[in-house]
Amino acid sequence: xxxxxxxxxxxxxxxxxxxxxxxxxxxxxxxxxxxxxxxxxxxxxxxxxxxxxxxxxxxxxxxxxxxxxxxxxxxxxxxxxxxxxxxxxxxxxxxxxxxxxxxxxxxxxxxxxxxxxxxxxxxxxxxxxxxxxxxxxxxxxxxxx
Amino acid sequence: xxxxxxxxxxxxxxxxxxxxxxxxxxxxxxxxxxxxxxxxxxxxxxxxxxxxxxxxxxxxxxxxxxxxxxxxxxxxxxxxxxxxxxxxxxxxxxxxxxxxxxxxxxxxxxxxxxxxxxxxxxxxxxxxxxxxxxxxxxxxxxxxxxxxxxxxxxxxxxxxxxxxxxxxxxxxxxxxxxxxxxxxxxxxxxxxxxxxxxxxxxxxxxxxxxxxxxxxxxxxxxxxxxxxxxxxxxxxxxxxxxxxxxxxxxxxxxxxxxxxxxxxxxxxxxxxxxxxxxxxxxxxxxxxxxxxxxxxxxxxxxxxxxxxxxxxxxxxxxxxxxxxxxxxxxxxxxxxxxxxxxxxxxxxxxxxxxxxxxxxxxxxxxxxxxxxxxxxxxxxxxxxxxxxxxxxxxxxxxxxxxxxxxxxxxxxxxxxxxxxxxxxxxxxxxxxxxxxxxxxxxxxxxxxxxxxxxxxxxxxxxxxxxxxxxxxxxxxxxxxxxxxxxxxxxxxxxxxxxxxxxxxxxxxxxxxxxxxxxxxxxxxxxxxxxxxxxxxxxxxxxxxxxxxxxxxx
Numbered sequence: 001x002x003x004x005x006x007x008x009x010x011x012x013x014x015x016x017x018x019x020x021x022x023x024x025x026x027x028x029x030x031x032x033x034x035x036x037x038x039x040x041x042x043x044x045x046x047x048x049x050x051x052x053x054x055x056x057x058x059x060x061x062x063x064x065x066x067x068x069x070x071x072x073x074x075x076x077x078x079x080x081x082x083x084x085x086x087x088x089x090x091x092x093x094x095x096x097x098x099x100x101x102x103x104x105x106x107x108x109x110x111x112x113x114x115x116x117x118x119x120x121x122x123x124x125x126x127x128x129x130x131x132x133x134x135x136x137x138x139x140x141x142x143x144x145x
Numbered sequence: 146x147x148x149x150x151x152x153x154x155x156x157x158x159x160x161x162x163x164x165x166x167x168x169x170x171x172x173x174x175x176x177x178x179x180x181x182x183x184x185x186x187x188x189x190x191x192x193x194x195x196x197x198x199x200x201x202x203x204x205x206x207x208x209x210x211x212x213x214x215x216x217x218x219x220x221x222x223x224x225x226x227x228x229x230x231x232x233x234x235x236x237x238x239x240x241x242x243x244x245x246x247x248x249x250x251x252x253x254x255x256x257x258x259x260x261x262x263x264x265x266x267x268x269x270x271x272x273x274x275x276x277x278x279x280x281x282x283x284x285x286x287x288x289x290x291x292x293x294x295x296x297x298x299x300x301x302x303x304x305x306x307x308x309x310x311x312x313x314x315x316x317x318x319x320x321x322x323x324x325x326x327x328x329x330x331x332x333x334x335x336x337x338x339x340x341x342x343x344x345x346x347x348x349x350x351x352x353x354x355x356x357x358x359x360x361x362x363x364x365x366x367x368x369x370x371x372x373x374x375x376x377x378x379x380x381x382x383x384x385x386x387x388x389x390x391x392x393x394x395x396x397x398x399x400x401x402x403x404x405x406x407x408x409x410x411x412x413x414x415x416x417x418x419x420x421x422x423x424x425x426x427x428x429x430x431x432x433x434x435x436x437x438x439x440x441x442x443x444x445x446x447x448x449x450x451x452x453x454x455x456x457x458x459x460x461x462x463x464x465x466x467x468x469x470x471x472x473x474x475x476x477x478x479x480x481x482x483x484x485x486x487x488x489x490x491x492x493x494x495x496x497x498x499x500x501x502x503x504x505x506x507x508x509x510x511x512x513x514x515x516x517x518x519x520x521x522x523x524x525x526x527x528x529x530x531x532x533x534x535x536x537x538x539x540x541x542x543x544x545x546x547x548x549x550x551x552x553x554x555x556x557x558x559x560x561x562x563x564x565x566x567x568x569x570x571x572x573x574x575x576x577x578x579x580x581x582x583x584x585x586x587x588x589x590x591x592x593x594x595x596x597x598x599x600x601x602x603x604x605x606x607x608x609x610x611x612x613x614x615x616x617x618x619x620x621x622x623x624x625x626x627x628x629x630x631x632x633x634x635x636x637x638x639x640x641x642x643x644x645x646x647x648x649x650x651x652x653x654x655x656x657x658x659x660x661x662x663x664x665x666x667x668x669x670x671x672x673x674x675x676x677x678x679x680x681x682x683x684x685x686x687x688x689x690x691x692x693x694x695x696x697x698x
Contacts, residue, residue: 068485073504075322128298139511
């Protein structure tokens with residue numbers, strides 16, 4: 001990845017909304033939740049929104065860290081492994097009840113598969129097929145507008 | 146470094162390589178890294194043209210900055226209309242034409258004027274002689290596919306599928322932290338180019354010959370004068386009348402360090418001192434027969450490749466070759482003005498994954514350079530400049546072994562004098578700690594290709610007659626859209642991409658991906674001017690499937 005700050009943020013927001021939304025919709029029914037599906041969807045879409053919003057802050061951190069690299073690139077592996085600190089933060093916020101609108105509690109067995117599924121789907125798309133959808137995206141630091 | 150003119154004083158020198166035309170034995174006649182002079186033609190006198198109606202350039206044409214249709218007809222030069230003409234016919238022309246075909250331009254609206262038979266001919270020749278045969282890997286990113294505008298599937302993915310192995314995929318996952326940057330094998334690149342060339346009907350668009358000049362046309366557009374292959378046309382010249390012209394002529398030729406050029410000319414010896422971009426297989430052959438001392442000049446990827454060849458042969462044939470590597474700028478460690486601009490280095494080399502910092506191809510550096518002008522831009526180029534080579538674990542291991550065993554020596558300095566002594570070349574190397582004499586059987590100059598644009602006839606003509614200027618680094622001044630500044634002619638526009646445009650708003654010009662970045666800008670600009678549709682999401686996806694099924698665009 002060769003991102004600029006604006007590009008990182010745009011890509012995150014758009015991909016989480018479109019791809020993340022689609023994946024959440026699809027795996028919602030498959031999650032081992034005790035609550036009714038509508039509650040599961042509500043919670044997981046709120047988590048998705050949280051990942052997007054907090055993610056803006058994370059992207060600023062990654063951009064800052066990237067400045068230490070001569071190539072000013074963000075290696076593929078970093079793009080994947082950052083699911084760990086991001087996921088942990090969201091999990092902590094969930095536990096602390098700090099995400100507004102969440103109904104009941106979200107079990108780890110629901111959160112982890114959903115979070116990972118969205119993360120992997122977005123990461124895989126951005127690693128290749130995205131270039132087919134938008135031929136200018138990779139030459140403009142990930143900017144979509 | 147300009148070559149000694151072979152033409153008589155006062156005449157326009159024809160040759161652009163730093164070696165006399167008569168000594169043209171080391172480059173094959175077909176694939177030359179230049180747009181060379183017409184074979185065995187007498188040098189063209191500056192302002193005296195041919196007679197009217199002769200099918201050649203008249204006085205009037207040579208002197209006028211702008212031509213009318215009547216002037217060209219009066220000279221007897223036949224005119225062919227081609228809305229879009231690309232000059233060069235190398236990788237630059239190919240990727241630009243590829244973009245236009247994918248955008249929906251029909252092949253009969255495009256002409257590619259070239260003196261080579263297929264787009265990768267020069268590139269393959271240069272990589273082969275500088276020791277990257279088809280089975281070895283070039284220095285280029287996995288997603289930089291000149292045969293695929295989307296870079297998907299990447300070369301790594303394609304290699305994984307065709308070789309049925311996860312190794313390339315693992316490499317692109319963990320690069321560059323836990324593995325070297327993945328780079329494709331040269332053979333895979335050429336095979337892909339061949340497939341795409343056939344798919345877009347490139348051979349039908351190709352016209353072989355030598356482009357002589359491009360001039361503006363009164364009423365808009367341009368005339369491109371081509372000297373067709375001998376015997377293929379009734380007249381000496383033909384003219385193409387185009388609305389849009391694209392220049393991608395590449396490097397004019399080889400460059401030699403001044404002292405090496407001097408030695409070659411003085412002793413008429415083109416055997417013991419060679420440029421790595423010339424065929425120099427005789428050195429490796431001789432190394433297999435006796436003990437040799439080889440001196441290398443230059444610290445870039447070409448030097449690394451030549452070193453690898455020498456070291457591989459040493460190991461494979463049990464040779465005792467000694468290597469002396471002279472660095473003009475010896476990089477001993479990490480270097481850079483501050484913590485945020487520090488490049489790795491060591492043992493003489495500066496290390497960088499690719500020819501430019503990676504973010505020039507779409508990230509931070511590309512965005513930054515796009516906003517800079519003049520002196521600021523020149524400074525930014527200087528900051529990322531300096532010869533460099535990739536860090537490859539295998540090379541590092543080989544060099545370490547050589548240093549420890551003593552057969553690989555490095556020196557920091559420049560050479561002022563060279564002389565012949567008992568069949569060896571003795572160089573006086575001026576190092577920081579004094580002068581040293583180094584004797585070698587062969588000297589390989591790995592310092593690169595000729596860069597001055599005025600050494601190229603077509604470009605020199607444009608500078609002189611068509612209002613084209615130079616950028617802060619001395620090469621062709623182009624806009625962000627790669628339009629040649631000052632070259633507009635009515636509704637017509639000239640574009641340029643590739644090595645001749647280094648120094649503009651986009652830093653990575655002489656690279657596969659860089660040529661595609663330029664091609665995209667050019668295609669988008671042409672779309673704005675109504676020449677072709679813009680490649681949007683629908684067209685892109687549709688065309689990708691056609692690429693995948695190997696169907697014409």
